[in-house]
Amino acid sequence: MSPILLIAVPLGLAFIIPLLALVSRKLSAYVPAVGMLFNLVVSLYLLPSVLSKPIVVRTAGFAPPFSIHLVAGPLGLLLAGLVALVGLLVAIYATGYIKEGSVPRYHALYLLLLVGATGIVLTGDLFNLFVFFEILCISSYALVGYRGDKAGIESAVKYLIQGAIGSSLVLVGIGFLYGAFGTLSMADIAGNIRSVRPMTVFISMAFVVTGFGVEAAIFPLNAWLPDAHSSAPSSISAILSGIAIKAGLYAVARVLFTVYGAETFLPFILVLGLLTLLVGEMSAFSQNNIKRLLAYSSMGQMGLIVFALGLASAAGVEGALFLVVSHGLAKALLFLSVGYMIYRTGSMEISSLHGMAKKMPVSSLCFTIGAFSLVGLPPFIGFPGKFMVVRAALEKADVLYTVLVAIALLGTVVEGAYFFRIVQGLYFKPAPEGAVAGAGGGREAPFSALLPACVLAVAILVVGVCPHILTDYLGPAASDLLDKAAYIKHVLGV
């Protein structure tokens, strides 16, 4: 089985959706779920076999560095699996949640977004990275504005402006590299990076990192995020937070670690991560809009992940990858469970969610599990992540790192403060009087929404109790990112 199917099958399905919609609109809504189920099975099936050596897929019979090629290593497949898992669950959620507007177009764009994310993590050359990145970005611009209301369009346009600038910076940066090396294969460039004037390399790196950094939500490039996350439909917010920004971060990490091998730049990345964390958590603290709050919290979590990557040690990268998964699951769960609460009350104000546990007990429980996990409380999945990151920082046995990690932990205390307040609101505060009942009054969310939420909640609990389900793959995945020589050797076959 070839990893290329992970891209080809969903891409094909995405184009079938509009055609299928002509026959049955209802049926077309299930296509993304089918595509992602396929991806999930394939990536989990392939994952054990790539732990020692990645599968390199060539196209048109040319060997790298001359062709478009995919490098399905442990990291790529792990992230592809995460994309597929969250994508599948959110797709199931969307079958019931997305009712208005041109539904087939939503599903087609949604699948394209996931194709973009999968492509980013699997590709082996820079230009393809850019192309998939654009697929991801363009479909997410469209999806943010899907509802067509004023707020949606406004934030979609803002997102579009910033995203487009980011993409063009990436393109310029890649152009520098192509001009200098005459190749676009990441492995090839990585192998010859020392042969070019360092300043040229740095300028190109500055462009590429800034460009990808926009999507990766690194401070100060992340201003699009709160608007886009809060105006998009909840299912899309879940994907943006759970998947899209992770794909951006993967792109940043891949170019930094593999292509540029920029070890000296990483301490700066670490500081940026810390800033992102603090700014995100501080901005989230007094938010009244639940989706904006979750968006800022995503920013904060991304900061923690970037911080861990900036530690530039195997333990740090493993911790970062664990957090990528744990945050992906937990934040998707939060957006999904909050989605129907907003739908039912017709308001995104936190105060309108008070007393929700009486009316929507399962959704509230799921929200609580997601929130506890994000704060890093055992026995949920967030705890091993936080544990690994702190351990990685303290392994440096350096007072500076101890102080930095203490600051990062203060960020998580702030995060705890606002999440605990919301949980109290859900369970222990009286429902607001004269609450404007949105669609469906005070009923629990439908089965199509509860199923994915419960699956995520169970996954959060199970991996939290048995983290080795995940950590077994993190070692190879981290060395996939850190061990540049092995990457070059595997891809170029020398």
Next chain:
Amino acid sequence: MLPAIILITAFGSAGAVYLAGKVHPRLRNGLAVLSSLVLAGLVGYGYGQKSELVTISDFLGVDLVLRLNSLAWFFAIYIVIINAGSVVFSLSYMKGKERLDFYYSMMLLVSAGMLGIVLSGDLLSFYIFWEITSWSTYLLISYRRGPALHAGMKYIIMSLIGSCAMLVGILSLYGTFGTLGIPELRAAISGCSPGYALFILLTMGVAFGVKFAILPLHTWMPDAHSEAVSPFSAVLSGVLVRMGMYGFLLIMYSMVGLKAVLSLGSGVLDFHYLFCWLGALTIVIPTFIALLQNDAKRLLAWHGIGQGGYMILGMALGTSMGVAGGIFHTINHGSYIALLFLVVGAVEYRTGGVRDLNRLGGLIKKMPVAFVGCLVGIMGLIGIPLTNGFVSKWLIYKTLITEGHPFLAFMAFVGTWGTILSVYKLLHNMFLGQLPEKYKEVRKSPLSMQIPILFFCLVIFFFGIFPGIPLRVIQGIQGTMGFAPLRLTLWGLASDAGALNMLNICFALVIAFAVVFLLMRLGPKGRRVAQHDSYAAGSFVPVDKYHYTVEFYNPLYRMISPYLKDRVDQFYYWIAHRASDIFDVTRKIYTGYAGTYVLYIVSFLAFLIFVQLVWRTW
């Protein structure tokens, strides 16, 4: 195997009780009581056993170990007994309240978490159970709604800060020694530098100090204890807070080691000496703040902090007798403070939620069992002979005197003086004096409240008269920490500086009582009169004016209250408000104009290139 069975039962019953509640409330209540009793039985069965069991090997690179030893057993039995008492008490106290499935399940989860803490054989499991206990406690404090929400937030935020510090300490140990097993660390840590030992003691001490409510980390406790439902206040103040004590014992004497702790620092800046002073301050200030309280539960909560000071004082002294006193005082305090919270709960239950000491009084005839409970409880709290509080305080005082710490001893005595004043107010304002008209119809407390109240009374006397029994167990614990054994007898102990023999004291007191009783019988009989049959100089006094419990100690209050503001609490609030102001300013970074955002992106790029061009940093 036993520790694993205990924990599986504990966590399993927390879940099972919730599900049982969905079937039938009776089933739930029965199951909750039954599982608490089974747990007590299981832990009791583990007396004297030693076992160690790797539950999960290689959890994030660490083996998770459960172990049972004398220290773990001692705290475990203490947890399950107080929990069982509170669960039985809850049966009637909580009747008719909302979300009882949640309540019972959380009660059991909290105690399961605490059992996990004491049965952990490595610091990672310790941390995991510590956090589970923290968040379940937060949920249970918040359960009462209203002001309890604020109390819950205060608790969980302080607790989170503590646990972050602890995480840094634990992982630093892991980074340095590559293991988290307590016995392995004990062996490894002995050779480390004093500075590092201090770092570990401080980082983990913050977490324990928050939970223990030691000054100046105590501010969550008065709110949380007074706002939680009474049976849970008993658990909270009786055992949960004392997990901090367990933690201190664990790191100070089981890990870092007695010798290293005593030799840490020099002169006035001696670690254990400063710690003693912290304990002494924790005795005096909160005890006098307790005096000012008019809310019965708040008063007890401040005593909970103050009595903690005695434990710290005893423990930090680092002598056999002092540490024995500290540990013994922990369980003694647990028994009488739980008893007092239950008594206040019973009064609250029968009077319709009143715990304002200015509005109660004269309930002695209406609620005799509660009165007895209150009397015994405050006797224990003060440390009157024949109660367990006497013995543990005797041990601590004795150590302070023989070790030559007159000032510390003075602080401890002053604390006891404040205690006597303030708990007398508690007893008097609830049970003595005139019965207000509206409480004429108050009935006595239901059986499920009387049982735990009487049980704790018995415990207090039993440990007070036969202190040798618990002290023998404590001696076993001290043996593992390298303390010299005490010369124990069933009735007390012998030492060079004077012996304690409760039998003699008991006899003396019995004779004294007999003499007084005889004199009373021989003297003329008193005449019983109705409550309002009194002389008021010819003018009619309305019945309610007889109620002279209002504004008890008012002159004293006016005298001392200006000195006893909780400035630490005010300081924390000040920090919180300033922080939240800063957060609001930070949020303004995101202006909402796409133009600014584009500017950010372009300037970031320019910044990178500029720095590199000028300084060649990267």
